[in-house]
Amino acid sequence: MFVYEKKLQYPVKIKNINPKLASIIISQYGGPDGELGASLRYLSQRYSMPYPELKALLTDIGTEELGHLEMIGTIVHQLTRNLNEDQIRAGGFEPYFVDHTTGVYPTAASGSPWNAAGMAVKGDLIADLTEDLAAEQKARVTYDNILRLSDDPDVNDAIKFLRAREIVHFQRFGEGLRLAKDRMNEKNVYLVNPSFDQ
Amino acid sequence: MENNPETNKPSAPPAAPNGCGAGQGSLPGRCGALAFPFVAMQENNPVRFSRMEALQTGTLFPGLDLPFKAAIQAKTQLKNTALVELMALDFAIDELGLYLVTHSQDQEALQLYWSYIKLAQEGRQKYQELYGPLLQTDLTPEDGYAWLKDPWPWDEGGNA
Ligand SMILES: [Fe+2]
Numbered sequence: 414m415f416v417y418e419k420k421l422q423y424p425v426k427i428k429n430i431n432p433k434l435a436s437i438i439i440s441q442y443g444g445p446d447g448e449l450g451a452s453l454r455y456l457s458q459r460y461s462m463p464y465p466e467l468k469a470l471l472t473d474i475g476t477e478e479l480g481h482l483e484m485i486g487t488i489v490h491q492l493t494r495n496l497n498e499d500q501i502r503a504g505g506f507e508p509y510f511v512d513h514t515t516g517v518y519p520t521a522a523s524g525s526p527w528n529a530a531g532m533a534v535k536g537d538l539i540a541d542l543t544e545d546l547a548a549e550q551k552a553r554v555t556y557d558n559i560l561r562l563s564d565d566p567d568v569n570d571a572i573k574f575l576r577a578r579e580i581v582h583f584q585r586f587g588e589g590l591r592l593a594k595d596r597m598n599e600k601n602v603y604l605v606n607p608s609f610d611q
Numbered sequence: 612m613e614n615n616p617e618t619n620k621p622s623a624p625p626a627a628p629n630g631c632g633a634g635q636g637s638l639p640g641r642c643g644a645l646a647f648p649f650v651a652m653q654e655n656n657p658v659r660f661s662r663m664e665a666l667q668t669g670t671l672f673p674g675l676d677l678p679f680k681a682a683i684q685a686k687t688q689l690k691n692t693a694l695v696e697l698m699a700l701d702f703a704i705d706e707l708g709l710y711l712v713t714h715s716q717d718q719e720a721l722q723l724y725w726s727y728i729k730l731a732q733e734g735r736q737k738y739q740e741l742y743g744p745l746l747q748t749d750l751t752p753e754d755g756y757a758w759l760k761d762p763w764p765w766d767e768g769g770n771a
Contacts, residue, residue: 418745421764422702423666424695469712477705487765494767543648557679570687573679577669580677581709587650588713594647600634602647 415476422480423574427491427567433504434563435492436522441559441575442485443519443527446551448575452478454532454548461536464596470589474582481575486517488571539602542590549583653710656719662727663689666699671706693738700731 441447455475462468493506493515501510508524519527533544556576563569598604631642643649658673665671667686689695707724714720735745743760744750750757762769 416746416748419743419758419764420694420698420745421769422705423669423698424689425765466712466715470709473705473709473712483764487769490765491767539647546648546650560679566687574666574669576679577676581670581672581675581706584650584653584675585709585713587648588652590648591650591652592713594644602644 415479421484421487422477423484423571425484425487425491425571427488427565429565429567430494430496430500431492431565431568432496432500432506432510434565434568435489436506436509437562438485438492438522438559438568438572439489439509439518439520440522441552441555442482442489442517444521444523444555445528445531446548446555447519447521447527448478448482448485448552449519449527450529450532451548451552452476452482453529454534455545457532457534458541458545461534461541462538464538464593466592467538467542467589470585474585477578477582481578484571484575488568489517490515492568538593539590542586542593545586546583546590549579549586553579553583653714655714655717657710659723662699662703663691663695665706666695666702671703671710693734693741697731697734697738700727700734703727704731 443449452475455471455478459468459471459475462471496515501507509520512518513520521527532548533541535541535544553576556572556579559572560569560576563572594602604610629637629642631637634645635642636645637643638649653672653674659665659671660668660673662671664686667689668676670676704724704727707720707727711717711720711724739745739749743754743757747758
């Protein structure tokens with residue numbers, strides 16, 4: 414089960430509001446490579462994993478991604494707090510504002526609401542972990558792009574932390590695949606994989 | 612692969628010049644499986660940052676610190692509050708825990724893991740005396756229903 418701990422994983426302290434930047438960063442809340450998809454991808458894939466290392470990786474990383482979702486929500490919330498009328502109209506925030514006011518809604522910056530089609534659960538350890546390697550890289554690139562677009566040091570500080578986590582997760586998923594391989598058929602890793610093929 | 616005309620079965624694959632079998636290709640060092648993604652295992656007992664530097668970097672391991680642009684990667688100095696100290700300990704525990712999932716035999720890392728857990732228990736107590744409960748099960752009878760105490764983590768000033 415899950416228990417809420419009343420703190421963030423990493424401090425988020427945004428001094429200046431910036432609704433335009435919030436409407437970009439929301440992509441890591443509900444976009445195709447965002448933290449909501451990441452957590453659901455891993456926490457759903459874990460059920461079909463045959464080895465304890467893989468069950469642990471997907472549970473622990475999936476849980477950490479929920480913490481990242483909370484950090485992104487906090488950044489968006491703090492970037493849009495106490496806006497005045499001019500600030501609402503400034504810099505392209507209106508399309509988000511008209512639908513969600515200053516609530517935090519899981520959507521891609523490009524407009525489509527969060528969709529499970531952006532993640533996959535294939536029920537096969539090689540396919541799923543290979544997807545996870547790609548997912549971590551896609552999240553890393555999204556954070557790179559946010560760093561390219563943002564010049565707010567308070568935002569960038571938290572974004573750099575989240576970006577670094579994607580690289581560590583990529584490494585651990587890669588190691589998980591290697592550990593699993595040692596237990597699979599030596600001649601052909603695809604030969605015996607799900608239990609029903611045995 | 613050529614078939615042996617007498618048995619009509621594939622003959623044993625000839626060893627490649629690098630000594631790897633037919634289903635294998637060369638890696639620096641030894642042979643690796645074809646058609647299988649490859650990420651090197653992190654070495655045992657890897658070099659580590661201090662826990663505060665780890666929190667500021669986003670990883671405990673210098674080997675996994677691969678920043679976006681060196682110029683904007685200058686590390687922020689986090690204020691050393693009870694919350695930040697607890698975050699650093701909890702982060703080191705999470706990061707070492709993930710490492711231990713794939714390196715469960717690393718005794719040095721395990722020792723460090725236990726020592727961080729012990730420190731985090733103390734840090735948790737220190738934080739909660741100042742700012743209130745972290746978990747609903749941390750409530751004490753003296754303070755009423757302190758779970759309601761503002762600020763929440765996402766509020767302005769919610770991260771001391
Ligand atoms: Fe991740």
